[in-house]
Amino acid sequence: MIGVKRLAGAALSVLLLSGAAHAAPKAAPTPEARTAARFDAIVKDRAQLRLFLRAMPKGGDLHNHLSGAAYAEDFLAWADEGGLCVTTDVLPSIVAGPCDAPGKVPAKGLAAANTALYNRAINSLSMRSYNPGAxxxxxxGHDQFFATFNRFGAAGDGKLGPMLAVVRDYAAGDTVGYVETSVNPTAMGDLAWSxxxxxxxxxxxxxLAAIQPKLPAMVAQARQEFDAAEADADRRQGCLAQKPRTGPCAVVLGYQGFAVRILPRSVVFAQLAxxxxxxxxxxxFVGVNIVAPEDHPVSLADYDLHMRMIQFLHAQYPNVKLSLHAGELTLGLVTPRELRFHVREAVETAGANRIGHGVDIAYEDGAHDLLARMARDGIAVEINLTSNDVILGVKxxxxxxxxxxxxxxxxxLSTDDEGVSRIDLTNEYLRAVVEQGLTYADLKAAARASLEYSFLPGPSLWASPRAPVAACAKAGPACDTFLAGSRKATAQWRLEREFQAFEASPR
Known part of the structure; x- marks a missing residue:
């Protein structure tokens, strides 16, 4: 835990700053007001806006896939280290050896040995330079996006530690303190596939009765795998000697196990269980998700079944949080009837705490009532602007x-698969400003929401949007104790400190 007592010492000055501004309307502008004015002055200068937004604290990235977060260059580097090969196809893939077979070359040293193929591989493993007319x-873009995962998948096998290090490195460089990433342990995949x-x-x-006897061993093996992977990431990033942790080492990770909705029904149920x-x-492991193209024929045929599977399992595990990909669809991609119920069933049948994408909401039956329910029940939507653009053409x-x-x-605001899309969370904040007209206050609220609606355990720091819980209304032992007992509140407090520093610095 990061300096909880030191954090609590500044409770009133950090957390009640906006309230003080209302109490003294004739006082000098607050740091928040000055920062908002600076934002307004540069909002049409994209380069200046990018600088501003990169430095701005963003809280968390709640819609993130670990395998899609690494860039193509990361996978090619791991292929180089692991003695893998790159195919010489028009759309190259990373594959196992031997590399002297026709149509394959060693990944080792490829950037220097065959720069043209190396660059073509980067394009094939991501959305870089994608041109549907080429x-x-x-x-x-939909087909290219989802095809990349099979093309780089071999390079990610056995690289859990390096992948955790990469996602922490990218987050730290982007002023993101928490990443909730979808990833499955090896033992989970083995059990489900059986x-x-x-x-x-x-x-x-x-x-469930057939699976349950195997679950304790699977959980134990998963714990061992992630213990080793996190230790590997710490070694790679020099975290073991850091007290307190800084930079990438200070980025907090939460994991979501998931089911792949295009697989056989028995396998999907086993993955979910x-x-x-x-x-x-x-x-x-802070939550459960379901992934893969929602427009796939199997996904469409089994959608209602999958929601009922989740409903059943949620009744067995009522404390488990759900973030469900739902409504990643648009008119023309599927028939109109498929646009009418996906978000609704994720909310009403499965009991989702958050919705990933939710792009088809305007096509859903009873959309106004559904929106009202999501607002009333605090069911947040994860907005992935670049992903929705490149996959669905919606922007x-x-x-x-x-x-x-x-x-x-x-x-x-989230990244979805930042490596595949070749973006970062700053890019999504920038798009939210340029394309959606969000203000500095809107972005700050979104950053706070990213921790408020995260699945980090523990009570929230906030009793209301402008007031902390009673325990932290003033500095003292009560606030120290409250923060020590809540990972969520600790992350939220850290974000407030970061905003205080950001708004106090000239830019």
Whole structure:
């Protein structure tokens, strides 16, 4: 925990600053007001705005996939280290050896040995230079985006530690203190896949009974794997000697286990059951998700079933949090009937605490009532502007962010797969300003929301948007104790300190 007692000493000055401004309207502008004025002065200068937003504290990135967070160059470096190969296709992939077979070359030293192929590989493993009209290019950004995962997947095998280090490094460089990333332990995948030949009968209780005896061993193996991976990341980044931790070492990670919705039904159920067990058995696993293209024929055919699977398992594990990919669809990608219920079923049937994407909300039956429920129940939506653009072609005025905001639905800005899209969270903040008209106050609220609606355990620091809980209304032992007992409140306090420093510094 990061200097909790030292943090508590400045409670009133940091947390009640905005309230003081209201009490003394004739006083000099607050640091927050001066920072907002600076933002307004540069909002049309994209380079200046980028500098401003990169330095701005952003709290957390709540919609993040670990394998998609690494850049193509990271995967090529790991392929180099691991003796893997790169194919010489128009759209190269990273594959296993031997590398002297036709159509393969060693990844080792590829950047220098064949710069043209190295650059073509970066394009193939990401959205860089994607052009749907180019010779050999995939038909759409949607297809290119999802195809990249199979192309670089071999390089990520056995690289959990390096991948954790990479995501922390990118977050720290982007002024992000918490990342909630989707990742499955090896043991979870092995357990789930062992059910691939098990016929699906629709008997939820029976399927769970068949899996349950294997869950404790899976959780124990997963804990060992992540203990080793986190220690590896710490060694790589020199964290072991840091007290307190700084830079990448100070970035907090939370994990979401997930099911892949295009797999056989028995495997999906086993993945979900494993993810729920992990979230209950290891505090680092803070929630459960479901992933893969929502427009895939299997995803569409089984959508209602998957929501009912989650509903059943959630009843067995009621304390587990859910962030569900839902509504990553748009008109033309699927038939109109598929646009009418995905977000609703994720909320009403599965019981989602957050919705990932939610792009099809304006097409949903009873959308106004659904939006009102999300606002009332605090079901936040994870907004991924670049991802929605490159995958769905939805951006600008066509994006439903303004609709969610008007309805009072809490929202957070996220990256989705920053390595594949070749972005960072600063880029998403910039797009939110340029394309969606968000102000400094809006961005600050989104940063705070990213921790408020995170699945970090413990009570929130905030009793209301402008007031901390009673224990931290003044400095003292009560606040020290409160922060020590809540990882969420500690992260929120850290964010407030970062905002205080950001708004006090000239720029």
């Amino acid at each position: 010779d050999g290019a995939m038909a759409s 059910f691939k030949d098990t016929p699906w009968t629709g008997d939820f209780a029976g399927a 494993s993810a729920f067990a992990l979230a209950e058995g290891d505090p680092r 600008g005025a066509d994006h439903p962010l303004a609709l969610y905001r008007k309805a009072g639905v809490p929202f957070v």
